[in-house]
Amino acid sequence: MTPSAILKAAADAGTKPDLSALLASVPYARHLGISVDRKGTEITTILKFDRKLIGNVMLPALHGGVVGGFLEVTAMVQLVFEIAPLTIPKPVDINIDYLRSGRPVDTFGRAVITKQGRRVVNVHAEAWQDDHGRPVAALRGHFLLRSDS
Amino acid sequence: MIGVPHAEDIQMSVVEIGDGTAVTKVPYSDKLAGDPETRVIHGGVITSLLDNACGVAVGSKLRGMGGGIATLDLRIDYMKPAAPDQDIFAFVECYRVTKSIAFVRGVAYQTDRSDPVAAVSAAFMLNSSEGRAPGANLKAAP
Numbered sequence: 451m452t453p454s455a456i457l458k459a460a461a462d463a464g465t466k467p468d469l470s471a472l473l474a475s476v477p478y479a480r481h482l483g484i485s486v487d488r489k490g491t492e493i494t495t496i497l498k499f500d501r502k503l504i505g506n507v508m509l510p511a512l513h514g515g516v517v518g519g520f521l522e523v524t525a526m527v528q529l530v531f532e533i534a535p536l537t538i539p540k541p542v543d544i545n546i547d548y549l550r551s552g553r554p555v556d557t558f559g560r561a562v563i564t565k566q567g568r569r570v571v572n573v574h575a576e577a578w579q580d581d582h583g584r585p586v587a588a589l590r591g592h593f594l595l596r597s598d599s
Numbered sequence: 600m601i602g603v604p605h606a607e608d609i610q611m612s613v614v615e616i617g618d619g620t621a622v623t624k625v626p627y628s629d630k631l632a633g634d635p636e637t638r639v640i641h642g643g644v645i646t647s648l649l650d651n652a653c654g655v656a657v658g659s660k661l662r663g664m665g666g667g668i669a670t671l672d673l674r675i676d677y678m679k680p681a682a683p684d685q686d687i688f689a690f691v692e693c694y695r696v697t698k699s700i701a702f703v704r705g706v707a708y709q710t711d712r713s714d715p716v717a718a719v720s721a722a723f724m725l726n727s728s729e730g731r732a733p734g735a736n737l738k739a740a741p
Contacts (some may be wrong), residue, residue, distance in 0.1 A: 452634075452635055452636050453634055453635070453636070454636060455610070455662075458630060475635065476632075476633060476634065476635075476640035476719035477629060477631065477632040477633075477635055477642055478629050478630075478631050478632060478640075479634050479641075480630075481630045481631060481697075482643070483613075500607035502604050502605060502607075503604070503605055503608075504603070504604040504605055505603060505604075505606075505650075507603070507604065507607050508667075512605075512648040513603070513605035513606075513647055513650070513651075513730070514614075514641070514647070514670045514673070515605070515643060515644070515646040515647020515648065515649075515650045515651065516605055516647065518641015518643060518647070518673065518675075519641060519642065519646055519647065520642070520651070522641075522642050522643055522645070522646070523641075523643070530634065537704070538634055540677070540680075541642050541675075541677050542676070542677060543674065543675065543676045543677065544642070544646075544675050544677075545672065545673070545674045545675075546646070546672060546673045546674075546675075547671070547672045548669065548670045548671060548672065548673075551669065571648070582709050
């Protein structure tokens with residue numbers, strides 16, 4: 451199924467979208483190996499470590515673009531879960547703070563909607579590894595809900 | 600970019616290195632799309648492309664001096680979706696270097712730099728390793 455078919459099916463059924471199916475339908479998320487864990491209303495994304503995600507072999511550390519892309523997917527998943535739009539929200543601008551180098555282990559992500567407008571939503575997302583209190587990176591961004599505006 | 604696993608993974612390459620400037624390229628691939636219907640490349644790929652270009656530009660400005668560099672932050676504005684089946688390029692310039700920080704700005708584009716897909720503004724920490732051996736970050740958190 452395509453992302454829009456998954457979102458439409460959820461809207462028609464009046465249920466939350468199937469987030470695992472959604473991630474499986476997004477080629478980039480599937481390529482990086484991102485999965486999702488839902489416990490009630492708490493959504494955690496998981497980036498399983500793989501050697502292809504490395505950006506610096508000396509440290510070694512995850513590529514900054516991979517961490518940024520993971521945070522962008524994390525923000526998108528949260529938006530889809532809470533707002534249930536009919537299309538995938540599009541990023542308008544993002545700001546990524548790199549707080550620690552991403553070690554070669556699994557990475558987790560969570561996002562919070564800070565402000566929801568009619569067309570644009572402000573989201574904060576955070577990525578961490580073994581200690582949630584020591585995030586490796588944080589994202590702030592605006593996403594557009596409708597593409598016709 | 601030989602030796603950078605993620606660059607090899609998405610077939611990202613350096614096209615040109617100047618004095619504080621860099622051009623990098625990532626070819627279109629369906630597996631990197633953010634939406635299989637529109638086939639538009641995901642923002643994460645643009646982030647990787649721009650981050651890498653910035654790193655190369657800073658490295659060229661420092662001419663190999665200055666130890667390790669680390670991205671402090673990256674701001675990306677997405678102006679328009681990237682067209683499928685076309686390469687995406689990044690052109691960035693490191694326009695200022697202080698003792699500790701390098702400032703970089705640039706664009707991602709497909710055919711015309713003045714009609715960008717995205718714009719970037721970033722800051723990098725210089726000499727981020729501070730003499731520590733590679734892998735020092737792998738030690739257990741205190």
